[in-house]
Amino acid sequence: MHIDARTIENNAIIEGDICIVGAGAAGISMALDFMNTKYKVVLLESGGFEYDSRLQELNDGSTSGQKYFPLQSTRLRYFGGTTGHWTGLCTPLDSLDFKKREHVPNSGWPITKTDLDPFYERAQKTLQLGPYNYEYSYWKNQRPNLIAYPLDENIIRTKIWQINPSRFGSLYRDSIINAPNIHLYTYASAINIDANETASAVDSILITNESGKKQEVRAKYFVMACGAIQNARLLLSSRKQATNGLGNDFDVVGRYFMEHLDIKAGELWLFETFETDLYSWGPTKAELALTEGTQFKNKTLNATVSVHSPLAVGKHVKPLIETWQDNDPRKALEQTDNRSLMSKILRLKSKISQPTAFDMDCNAEQAPNPNSRITLSDEIDYFGVQKVHLRWELTPLDKHSIRSTLALIGQQMGASGLGRVKLKEFLEDESDTGFPELVSGGFHHMGTTRMHDDPKKGVVDANCMVHGMTNLFIAGSGCFPTSGAANPTLTLIALSHRLSDYLKENFEAI
Numbered sequence: 378m379h380i381d382a383r384t385i386e387n388n389a390i391i392e393g394d395i396c397i398v399g400a401g402a403a404g405i406s407m408a409l410d411f412m413n414t415k416y417k418v419v420l421l422e423s424g425g426f427e428y429d430s431r432l433q434e435l436n437d438g439s440t441s442g443q444k445y446f447p448l449q450s451t452r453l454r455y456f457g458g459t460t461g462h463w464t465g466l467c468t469p470l471d472s473l474d475f476k477k478r479e480h481v482p483n484s485g486w487p488i489t490k491t492d493l494d495p496f497y498e499r500a501q502k503t504l505q506l507g508p509y510n511y512e513y514s515y516w517k518n519q520r521p522n523l524i525a526y527p528l529d530e531n532i533i534r535t536k537i538w539q540i541n542p543s544r545f546g547s548l549y550r551d552s553i554i555n556a557p558n559i560h561l562y563t564y565a566s567a568i569n570i571d572a573n574e575t576a577s578a579v580d581s582i583l584i585t586n587e588s589g590k591k592q593e594v595r596a597k598y599f600v601m602a603c604g605a606i607q608n609a610r611l612l613l614s615s616r617k618q619a620t621n622g623l624g625n626d627f628d629v630v631g632r633y634f635m636e637h638l639d640i641k642a643g644e645l646w647l648f649e650t651f652e653t654d655l656y657s658w659g660p661t662k663a664e665l666a667l668t669e670g671t672q673f674k675n676k677t678l679n680a681t682v683s684v685h686s687p688l689a690v691g692k693h694v695k696p697l698i699e700t701w702q703d704n705d706p707r708k709a710l711e712q713t714d715n716r717s718l719m720s721k722i723l724r725l726k727s728k729i730s731q732p733t734a735f736d737m738d739c740n741a742e743q744a745p746n747p748n749s750r751i752t753l754s755d756e757i758d759y760f761g762v763q764k765v766h767l768r769w770e771l772t773p774l775d776k777h778s779i780r781s782t783l784a785l786i787g788q789q790m791g792a793s794g795l796g797r798v799k800l801k802e803f804l805e806d807e808s809d810t811g812f813p814e815l816v817s818g819g820f821h822h823m824g825t826t827r828m829h830d831d832p833k834k835g836v837v838d839a840n841c842m843v844h845g846m847t848n849l850f851i852a853g854s855g856c857f858p859t860s861g862a863a864n865p866t867l868t869l870i871a872l873s874h875r876l877s878d879y880l881k882e883n884f885e886a887i
């Protein structure tokens with residue numbers, strides 16, 4: 378059922394069993410899990426069903442540190458959330474991403490990959506992807522022209538991705554609206570989380586819209602699914618019962634903001650052409666990565682390296698951080714589409730003579746860093762909520778990892794007689810730990826409400842429940858303690874399905 382919150386009277390009280398705030402990838406995935414159950418779900422969405430420039434302004438914020446995209450352009454405020462723009466590149470995290478790695482400070486999840494596997498399988502379906510199988514051998518059997526470079530498998534592995542940019546807004550709109558127990562409220566922006574006196578439980582969430590009217594939403598359980606930045610913002614700005622913000626007794630909310638570093642890090646020069654579709658875009662695509670053992674031995678973070686773009690094409694394509702600088706995400710996307718269109722045309726041209734030189738685009742894990750963080754700024758939005766400030770801060774370990782990954786792939790290319798790798802200039806001086814401006818992110822916001830068993834080190838526990846609170850949960854990539862090198866949406870949807878099951882199983886008990 379759908380209700381436009383602008384039509385509801387001022388000060389009305391809305392009640393449900395579970396209130397989910399945010400109808401994007403995470404929120405919709407959870408609402409689908411509760412469809413046709415006995416629970417009344419109140420799904421609150423800040424926007425309507427279409428893009429709205431005025432509402433988009435609510436994502437505004439300032440940035441410092443490593444150059445970043447205008448914050449307003451990195452998330453969408455309407456039903457379906459940022460799946461309205463995403464590319465749809467999916468792969469699960471690796472088992473190693475969940476482990477505590479001595480060389481990666483603050484690493485280690487309180488759950489393992491095996492815990493998440495059944496939920497990954499469900500997330501594949503929610504995203505309308507193929508089978509939950511990311512083994513190279515499986516895909517090679519499906520398409521024999523997926524031939525991997527013959528590199529030492531103990532050192533270099535093939536990381537498979539599946540691609541399907543499902544738009545949740547159109548895909549799930551009818552199912553959600555037609556579900557009698559899902560009460561979707563559009564134009565319902567959450568502006569405060571009101572807790573009990575001891576800040577141990579949420580009583581209600583205050584919503585508003587441009588009509589100026591406000592309503593209170595009461596439920597047994599509340600799930601914040603507004604994205605990693607907006608979730609942290611709402612926790613930090615809800616200070617009536619907790620001076621530092623809800624769930625923030627130990628000053629962790631907003632810290633450990635992580636992105637995936639996206640940068641041209643090298644050039645691959647093959648001695649002769651190598652016929653394969655493995656590394657090109659199709660229903661799948663593959664990238665090169667270091668094996669777990671090699672990462673531990675060389676004390677690196679995780680990273681994947683794409684080798685699909687011929688050098689002759691890549692030299693015409695500007696880094697994303699340069700083309701994506703408009704506040705309006707539609708204009709920024711248009712710039713990027715132009716960029717990829719040009720790249721497609723050039724690639725077609727370059728097929729005439731099979732390319733032997735490729736850009737090596739690195740997609741790298743960022744080390745969890747407490748100083749890379751979201752805070753509240755002094756500016757307020759038109760609903761009176763403080764805007765955010767993002768300080769994106771990288772570390773020497775990030776740089777070391779990219780350099781080592783490229784260097785090790787280069788060694789293996791040489792050892793196998795396939796070719797040579799040339800590192801980009803910014804990696805040449807090993808003593809230089811800084812990053813050039815041309816590092817982009819992947820629009821992957823992670824870590825601001827990280828998961829940890831210890832409330833001093835994390836905001837949520839292994840079940841995504843906010844520490845110290847009995848009925849407040851977070852859904853989304855803000856819960857990731859480390860980012861791995863896998864794009865986050867498949868994993869955040871898997872975590873959301875896991876949270877749905879937890880709530881169903883424990884509805885009476887917790």
Ligand SMILES: Cc1cc2nc3c(=O)[nH]c(=O)nc-3n(C[C@H](O)[C@H](O)[C@H](O)COP(=O)(O)OP(=O)(O)OC[C@H]3O[C@@H](n4cnc5c(N)ncnc54)[C@H](O)[C@@H]3O)c2cc1C
Pocket residue numbers: 398399400401402403404421422423424450451452453454455456457458459460462463464465466467565566567568602603604605607611819820821822852853854864865866867869
């Ligand atoms: C250009 C681009 C390309 C991308 N490509 C990929 C990719 O290839 N692979 C990948 O894994 N990821 C990709 N991503 C990231 C992906 O879009 C996000 O990981 C995913 O959408 C996050 O899901 P979410 O539900 O946490 O947030 P969102 O999808 O952003 O949804 C959050 C929802 O909450 C609502 N909301 C926000 N604040 C409030 C509030 N106060 N009250 C009520 N509602 C609120 C918003 O309107 C929105 O509908 C890409 C992103 C962009 C921008």
